[in-house]
Amino acid sequence: MKSWNGLPMLVGVLIWGGGVLGLIDGLAAMIANRYLQVGLSRMALITLSSGVVRGILWGLAAAGAGIVMAFLAGEMRTPPRPAARAWGAGAGLIGLGLLAADIALRRLTIYSLPLAWEKAGRIGEGILGGKGGEQLISLPRRHPEIIALLGAGLVVGLLIVVAARKAARWRLGKVSGIVGGGGIALLAVLLLAPSLLPATEGPNILLIVADCLRADRVGESREQPGISALAGDSLFFVNGGRANAPWTKPAMASLLSSLPPTAHGAVDPLSALPAGVTTLAEILRNRGYRTFFLNGGNPHLTEEFGFGQGFAELEVTPRRYGPDLVRAWERQLERGGEPFFGLIHFMDLHLPYNANPLNPEPGPLVPKDIAPGKIGYERVISATAGAGSGELRTYLEALYDSQVIFLDKMIGRIVTDLRREGLLESTIVILTGDHGEEFWEHEGFGHGHNLYEELLRIPLLVRIPGKGGSRIKTVPRQIDIAPLILSLAGLIDSGPTFAGRDPLQEPAGITECFAGATSFGDEKFCLVRWPWKLIQNTGETGGKTPALLPLASTGYELYQLEEDPGELHDRSVENPEMVRELAAALERRSREKPVADAQRSAAGAAAREKLKALGYLN
DSSP states (O other): OGGGGHHHHHHHHHHHHHHHHHHHHHHHHHHHHTTTTTTOHHHHHHHHHHHHHHHHHHHHHHHHHHHHHHHHTTTTSSSOOTTHHHHHHHHHHHHHHHHHHHHHHHHHSSOOHHHHHHHHHHHHHHIIIIIHHHHHHHHHHHOHHHHHHHHHHHHHHHHHHHHHHHHTTOOOOHHHHHHHHHHHHHHHHHHHHHHHSOOOOOOEEEEEEETTOOGGGOSSOTTOHHHHHHHHTSEEETTOEEOSSSSHHHHHHHHHHOOOHHHHOOOSTTEEOOTTSOOHHHHHHHTTOEEEEEEOSOTTSSGGGTTTTTOSEEEEOTTOOHHHHHHHHHHHHHHOOSOEEEEEEEOTTSTTOOOOTTOOOOOTTSOTTOOTTOOOHHHHHHHTSSTTOHHHHHHHHHHHHHHHHHHHHHHHHHHHHHHHTTOGGGEEEEEEESOOOEESTTSOEESSSOOSHHHHEEOEEEEOTTOOOEEEOOOOBGGGHHHHHHHHTTOOSOOTTOOOOOGGGOTTOOOEEEEEOOSBSSOEEEEEETTEEEEEEOOOOTTOBOOSSOOOOSEEEEEETTTOTTOOSOOTTTOHHHHHHHHHHHHHHHTOOOSSOOEEOOOOHHHHHHHHHTTSOO
């Protein structure tokens, strides 16, 4: 059947084309992440390999679509229809065109192909909904990338038509065989290269982060047997650590990148952790670690916001329920293999507070709609604003404390899992929080809105195999956790852009900490230079979610933390010299240049709804 001669060539071209496009995508990702610049050669190969695999799979799908279309158009008839193969080639090339469009969107804009389709749908709904003229007139100004893509789509469509007609006359030959064979060999090298690199022999590393966990809620207590046992065997930083931001996205970005918020740039609800920022996960994966991130349901910590960098797997458990996360952890344990770096992020201490048997009973003055599992941030702010809300405030804090006890049981289970599998004495275990939580210490509730100690002080416990427990008074910064982990794992060379230091190698302790990047209201910065702390209320609201709580007056607040740990007495008026000294240092820190170009995420409708449910968008 002579008409069949060109189909193997078409299939080969489509698979080869997908592989080439994937290679281009991998190269672009490698350059964006600066892997060769910072010496992460294994990550460069992994990125190239992943791009090639994705491209080949897309090419296979395009080839399948082309074959089906050719058959439907009459390729197998006797005699075959002349245009059948052209139809098949056209369908396959459209598949490759979609891959090219997705790569171009992800590399040149903040969209991917699915998100662009969703955005186009929303624009279409607006046009059909009675605002057609207004939407069409404003489209070039608001979304020039869409106009550019439409133009590119027309050009690509014409090229596909021409190429499809040419493809109808393709035949197998020596040149095509050489090109195909060489291409397959090259792709095979890229696919196999990462597996040929030497494996690491370092310890396992398990980083457990509990969202909203305050430092003053963690210690050796009969109500917390799991955490108490861990603390007894750990380096227990008795005064906690200090977060570099008061809410999840910038705080976790600082933890993973060892950079303050001004340097990493992930500082508002729709910003992303830039690809050019080197993360702890990337460094460890480059050393041969199996890396995974188990996210207990925080919508900020997803691929679309840049938090998949360096993680071979990122699993999000949708219910924000700790036991689901523990089951995901136990599935990871079953896999075995090379040393792992696992990040587990619990969400139980975050609103809406899960229903569990440890929760207290509400009093008669607690509104019926404020119950575990359905507590909204805006509802709490309105219900606790007036006089007579004391019982509700007490109930909400008791709910939080019950979630801490519930978390303790899961921490105990994780440690038991490690002991049962014989891994406890080969695993570094770290327990910390991303930020704290306010319970009206400064007439506010929740987090993200200020930089007082109840939002910045986080617990820090580090269990090191073969070493007993000890108490450490130093207060490390969040940006010091990644260098500490690398040092304990024997990987002395910290990330090239790391700003933190291993606190165990600082004999005099770490006495200065910079924080910023509020989520609500206005931007704030603070600098702790023990025992003084200066807070700057800038009044700048760009990129922030509108505040539901009153804003502090623009200007400076000064506190002496040793004498006034609750930050109740502002000393800025009586000590102007200290204000000037710290303000000059704070100005330098707040103007720090980012290490990589800023990135924003085109969060889809589902992600935006999740952010609204947690109070980050209103």
